[in-house]
Amino acid sequence: MRSVWGIVLLAGSALVDPNPSLAQQPIAEDNPRAQIPNATPLPPSPAYTLGGGDLVNVNILGLPEYSGQYQIPVDGRLNLPLIGTVSVEGLTLEEASRAIEGAYRQVLRRPQIAVSLVAPRPLNIWVSGEVNRPGSYLMRLTPGAGNIPGVQYPTVVQALEQAQGVTLAADIRQVQVRRFSRAGEDEVYTLDLWAMLRTGDGGQDITLRDGDAIFVPTTPEINLEQTRQLATTSFSRDTELPRTVAVVGAVERPGTYSVLGSETGEGIRAAGLPTATRAIQLAGGIKPDANIRQIQLRRPTITGGDQILTLNLWQLLQTGDFTQDPILQNGDTIFIPTATEINPTEAAILARTNFSPETIDVNVIGEAVNAGSLRLPPNTPLNQALLAAGGFDPNRANRDTVELFRLNPDGTVSQRIINVNLDAGINEQSNPILRDNDVVAINRSGLVKIGDTINTATGFSSNASGFLRIFDFFGLFEYLRLPRRQ
Known part of the structure; x- marks a missing residue:
């Protein structure tokens, strides 16, 4: 089960978020949040605001015949007994209680109204940038744990998982969440999910609100070690899913191949990760004159250009540096150049590797x-x-x-x-x-x-x-x- 950092509890007529405002927390010098360049302070967790689709209970003290459950229509206006329609769109539960009380004062003496949330509406979240499936997603709130009734809000990480994970060209240090505020202005928050992976800083995985937009930028610089770590997180593409890549150059069968995490096909069956060497295996292995020190991995990005990684499989063989064998993503192209000179000793070593043909x-x-x-x-x-x-x-x-x-x-x-x-x-x-x-x-x-x-x-x-x-x-x-x- 994937972890959820934000828990919002509903008690009585008020919705309470247990996560305190990050803006109110002192930032220590070793806090990774302090290292985010130009980072907007992360938002306090506001109370839940009502909207079309919410199921609420309106309790009028002393008048049970007028109390009951109501589904808020798409226009956000409740149709109530005696007073007609009252708009609760964008109001918190407490504000909605006061608004309905004010309307009932026209017909009742000192009305006492309590509005509580019975079933929250799904949140509409937009995810774009370096994700495998950008688009709009409906994310449902789930019941909270424990004896106190409550709901659990979706977080940024859960939204990225819904979008089939970030690509391996993503800059997860600069993930942006754009939120429309009630004042009519957009607020943009910058999150460092790498700090969350490295130190367990769950405060970076903020809870979402209806209408939030998440943007994952392209990393300006590739780090092979961090890319491999990113590929195995819950918010990257599942390593068991196939990815289509091209293998060209000094291989026996250049072409396009579907690389799997647990099975590569063509008679090759083994548990593992969909890496560059597994793609080379599918292409029949390297040719004897392949230059394995200067292999190029070309990776498309959302900006329309390519990132180019230089791989050194000889370093992998000599030192066990697995960062030289990165996990692949859809659309990658592996180019193996031809060597200008062949070292007989190295040729004998290469012949025994699993990315050379068997015979x-x-x-x-x-x-x-x-x-x-x-x-x-x-x-x-x-x-x-x-x-x-x-x-x-x-x-x-x-x-x-x-x-x-x-x-x-x-x-x-x-x-x-x-x-x-x-x-x-x-x-x-x-x-x-x-x-x-x-x-x-x-x-x-x-x-x-x-x-x-x-x-x-x-x-x-x-x-x-x-x-x-x-x-x-x-x-x-x-x-x-x-x-x-x-």
């Missing part, structure tokens, strides 16, 4: 001992793929070079000739890291080509399997229907 598919065709499709760990270098395919065919393979065919983002296939060095470490020239769907072609040696040519000319084939491997190589691109780029 990649690599085809080794041509003159290998066990040519075919291989499922390999991510960031597998060329030399390891050759060994996984059984190595070069000792009788037929050209061991000096291989051809690497790679699917490009534009749909074409690039072709490179790699000078093989089985003793080399990971490097782009002789032992590059392979990517998903790469094709490694091992060609015939010069002597084997000559022999195959002679056999073909004379109608014989000394190695039918070699021919079939070559046929499969060209058939692969026929099957994929991809243009080849030399």
